[in-house]
Amino acid sequence: MTQFFKYxxxxxxxxxxxxxxxxxxxxHINSVYYSDTKFQFIRSFQDKKVDYIFLGSSRVENxxxxxxxxxxxxxxxVNFAVQSSKISxxxxxxxxxxxxNVSYQKVFIQIDYIYNFQNQYSNVLDYELIPFYNSNKVIxxxxxxxxxxxSFEFSFPFMRYxxxxxxxxxxxxxxxxxxxxxxxxxxxxxxxxxxxxxxxxHDLPSYIIENNSDFExxxxxxxxxxxxxSYFCSPIRRDTKNLDFIDKLxxxxxxxxxxxxxxxxxxxFIDNIHLNEKGAYxxxxxxxxxxxxxxx
Amino acid sequence: MLFxxxxxxxxxIIVFLLYWSVFSKKNTxxxxxxxxxxxxxxxxxxxxxxxxxxxxxxxxxxxxRQLERTGIKKKRKLLFILxxxxxxxxxxxxxxxxxxxxxxxxxxSILGYHIESYTLHIILPVGISFYTFQTLSYTxxxxxxxxxxxxxxxxxxxxxxFFPQLVAGPIERASHLLPQFEKKFKFDFKLAKSGLHLIIxxxxxxxxIADSCAIYVNEIFKNYDTLNTVSLILGSVxxxxxxxxxxxxxxxxxIGIARLFGFNLKRNFNYPYFxxxxxxxxxxWHISLTTWFRDYLYIPMGGSRxxxxxxxxxxxxxxxxxxxxxxxxxxFIVWGFLNALYFLPLLLAxxxxxxxxTIKMLGIKQTLSVVPRxxxxxxxTCFAWIFFRADSVEVAFKYISNxxxxxxxxxxxxxxxxxxxxxxxxxxxxxxxxFNKLYEEPISRNYEFIKLSLCILVxxxxxxxxxxxxxxxxxx
Numbered sequence: 001m002t003q004f005f006k007y008x009x010x011x012x013x014x015x016x017x018x019x020x021x022x023x024x025x026x027x028h029i030n031s032v033y034y035s036d037t038k039f040q041f042i043r044s045f046q047d048k049k050v051d052y053i054f055l056g057s058s059r060v061e062n063x064x065x066x067x068x069x070x071x072x073x074x075x076x077x078v079n080f081a082v083q084s085s086k087i088s089x090x091x092x093x094x095x096x097x098x099x100x101n102v103s104y105q106k107v108f109i110q111i112d113y114i115y116n117f118q119n120q121y122s123n124v125l126d127y128e129l130i131p132f133y134n135s136n137k138v139i140x141x142x143x144x145x146x147x148x149x150x151s152f153e154f155s156f157p158f159m160r161y162x163x164x165x166x167x168x169x170x171x172x173x174x175x176x177x178x179x180x181x182x183x184x185x186x187x188x189x190x191x192x193x194x195x196x197x198x199x200x201x202h203d204l205p206s207y208i209i210e211n212n213s214d215f216e217x218x219x220x221x222x223x224x225x226x227x228x229x230s231y232f233c234s235p236i237r238r239d240t241k242n243l244d245f246i247d248k249l250x251x252x253x254x255x256x257x258x259x260x261x262x263x264x265x266x267x268x269f270i271d272n273i274h275l276n277e278k279g280a281y282x283x284x285x286x287x288x289x290x291x292x293x294x295x296x
Numbered sequence: 297m298l299f300x301x302x303x304x305x306x307x308x309i310i311v312f313l314l315y316w317s318v319f320s321k322k323n324t325x326x327x328x329x330x331x332x333x334x335x336x337x338x339x340x341x342x343x344x345x346x347x348x349x350x351x352x353x354x355x356x357x358x359x360x361r362q363l364e365r366t367g368i369k370k371k372r373k374l375l376f377i378l379x380x381x382x383x384x385x386x387x388x389x390x391x392x393x394x395x396x397x398x399x400x401x402x403x404x405s406i407l408g409y410h411i412e413s414y415t416l417h418i419i420l421p422v423g424i425s426f427y428t429f430q431t432l433s434y435t436x437x438x439x440x441x442x443x444x445x446x447x448x449x450x451x452x453x454x455x456x457x458f459f460p461q462l463v464a465g466p467i468e469r470a471s472h473l474l475p476q477f478e479k480k481f482k483f484d485f486k487l488a489k490s491g492l493h494l495i496i497x498x499x500x501x502x503x504x505i506a507d508s509c510a511i512y513v514n515e516i517f518k519n520y521d522t523l524n525t526v527s528l529i530l531g532s533v534x535x536x537x538x539x540x541x542x543x544x545x546x547x548x549x550x551i552g553i554a555r556l557f558g559f560n561l562k563r564n565f566n567y568p569y570f571x572x573x574x575x576x577x578x579x580x581w582h583i584s585l586t587t588w589f590r591d592y593l594y595i596p597m598g599g600s601r602x603x604x605x606x607x608x609x610x611x612x613x614x615x616x617x618x619x620x621x622x623x624x625x626x627x628f629i630v631w632g633f634l635n636a637l638y639f640l641p642l643l644l645a646x647x648x649x650x651x652x653x654t655i656k657m658l659g660i661k662q663t664l665s666v667v668p669r670x671x672x673x674x675x676x677t678c679f680a681w682i683f684f685r686a687d688s689v690e691v692a693f694k695y696i697s698n699x700x701x702x703x704x705x706x707x708x709x710x711x712x713x714x715x716x717x718x719x720x721x722x723x724x725x726x727x728x729x730x731f732n733k734l735y736e737e738p739i740s741r742n743y744e745f746i747k748l749s750l751c752i753l754v755x756x757x758x759x760x761x762x763x764x765x766x767x768x769x770x771x772x
Contacts, residue, residue: 022757164762
């Protein structure tokens with residue numbers, strides 16, 4: 001029996017040591033190859049300077065084309081919006097920009113129906129952050145707070161790659177090696193959508209919550225760090241249910257730049273809340289002109 | 297409690313430590329302990345069905361004893377029929393009741409009559425087909441006077457519910473496993489080590505091969521009407537690897553776990569995809585079920601010592617029943633029928649036993665003659681697996697029709713960036729199995745410490761954990 005236990009312990013030690021090495025290798029590859037995820041795209045701006053930053057969910061990622069903004073304003077804009085982002089994700093990105101020493105003039109933050117979500121996080125961003133769990137405290141605190149993970153598991157070498165293999169495991173590693181750049185990497189963070197459809201994929205909520213603690217935290221962070229920030233809301237097709245939600249939202253955020261009704265042509269939408277590539281072009285033009293007029 | 301779960305790992309460690317440190321000293325305590333932990337293991341899924349195992353155990357234990365005591369033919373026959381009725385009746389109700397009702401209603405509706413359907417919402421108890429066949433073999437062997445019944449109810453109950461092989465086999469014969477419950481064991485380092493190697497190799501097959509293939513198989517079979525020929529061929533090949541990795545992986549783990557407790561279970565798979573013809577495939581695939589049907593169905597019907605027509609009949613009966621054993625769906629019956637068709641030319645040409653010995657390492661010339669036969673057998677099997685995997689016979693035919701229309705213009709799964717990564721896993725796996733086909737698993741022998749560590753590392757690094765899949769054979 002003792003011989004058996006010695007055999008098992010020996011194997012466990014070898015495996016642990018190998019997993020430790022594998023963890024380092026995976027993390028290194030994830031750190032070196034930037035272009036594959038939105039987070040890595042954001043991270044690649046470390047120590048860089050930009051003029052305008054856009055934050056939000058897919059409605060911004062697919063709706064603001066920074067190249068159009070650049071051509072009109074002559075500045076340098078980037079789209080750091082991440083699919084299914086909530087307010088806490090935007091706060092996280094602001095903290096990370098600080099951590100990565102990214103300097104910028106102005107940040108535009110989209111707030112729409114996500115105002116009703118508290119203590120919720122983007123599925124996409126969270127998984128993209130996992131490889132960088134040990135790289136800084138901001139990410140560590142964010143993932144520890146997220147109810148999707150048991151951060152205890154992350155304290156074992158390689159576990160965060162094994163348990164979330166579909167997002168961060170072997171296949172991801174190979175795709176990183178292949179280094180197929182994602183569309184947003186050559187569009188400054190913009191990901192275009194094609195086509196048009198009459199589908200109503202999302203209704204707006206019929207009510208607005210009294211107070212959002214995540215939003216309060218975001219405001220407090222912006223105030224404390226003297227960030228030049230504005231809130232806005234991207235276009236929404238006019239046949240969307242409960243459009244009056246936006247009126248309720250403007251009561252909560254009086255300085256919200258309300259662009260919900262700025263594009264009326266249905267051909268510019270891929271569904272009721274997302275613009276297609278033509279809509280994004282049009283909206284980006286409108287936004288660029290607004291920036292020019294405001295002369296930040 | 298799945299073998300590839302953290303809960304099972306904890307369960308196994310606790311049971312293993314208690315078994316060897318406290319209970320192994322006396323057989324009665326040891327077997328009682330194994331019985332209790334086996335019931336806990338099964339009850340983890342659904343404690344309500346523990347009663348069914350207990351019923352099967354009690355009935356077969358007492359019938360076995362009565363069969364031994366009485367010499368009256370008529371009474372023996374009655375007892376035997378009673379055992380068959382209880383075991384097969386329970387199986388028929390839980391597994392086949394709705395199928396029979398629906399088929400009955402469908403049959404009348406074809407003739408233009410509408411009959412009210414009385415289907416029930418029945419949950420299929422995990423492993424019912426496995427433990428039913430195991431207990432049946434006990435009664436049949438006693439009835440045939442090939443086995444003496446055990447005097448110990450605890451030994452028998454532990455044999456029926458032995459947790460490593462309770463829910464998905466291998467289906468053990470009482471003549472092989474039951475005497476082991478009567479033997480006294482001492483901890484055997486070599487046996488335990490070989491058990492550990494089997495567990496790890498089986499786990500690798502399950503989480504690295506089967507579960508990775510499952511991601512693609514599920515997508516391909518769900519979207520078969522929009523995918524092109526190559527993708528659909530890949531779907532059936534990936535499923536072949538999925539079911540092999542899943543089921544042979546489970547069997548390896550079951551055999552390995554049993555060895556940790558000093559028990560030897562029979563081998564259930566012997567590299568079936570390296571078979572040179574379909575007869576060899578069936579000698580190497582799910583061996584415990586194939587031999588069960590051979591001994592308790594094929595041979596009693598006359599086996600191969602009858603006229604050619606009867607031999608053909610017997611073959612078809614065995615394959616159809618074997619298909620039906622897998623599940624209450626026409627897809628399994630067609631799958632069985634297809635395998636019988638594959639088998640038929642070999643049977644008629646009396647060539648079904650020409651490839652008995654395992655393929656040895658060959659020279660280039662011999663390899664060139666063997667590999668095409670292996671590939672033909674493999675692709676025939678893949679084709680039959682389409683019926684096994686499809687939700688209905690209609691879907692299977694549509695899948696095949698899309699596959700053979702050689703439409704390359706529509707969506708090709710190979711463009712998916714992950715497809716290459718799957719091939720990166722499958723090719724080394726096939727090579728490792730090919731170069732170790734003379735052995736039970738590839739870890740034992742030289743450099744086993746390094747090979748074991750490497751396999752565990754592979755399990756962590758290449759396993760699929762985001763979408764854990766149940767073992768396919770649990771549904772049977």
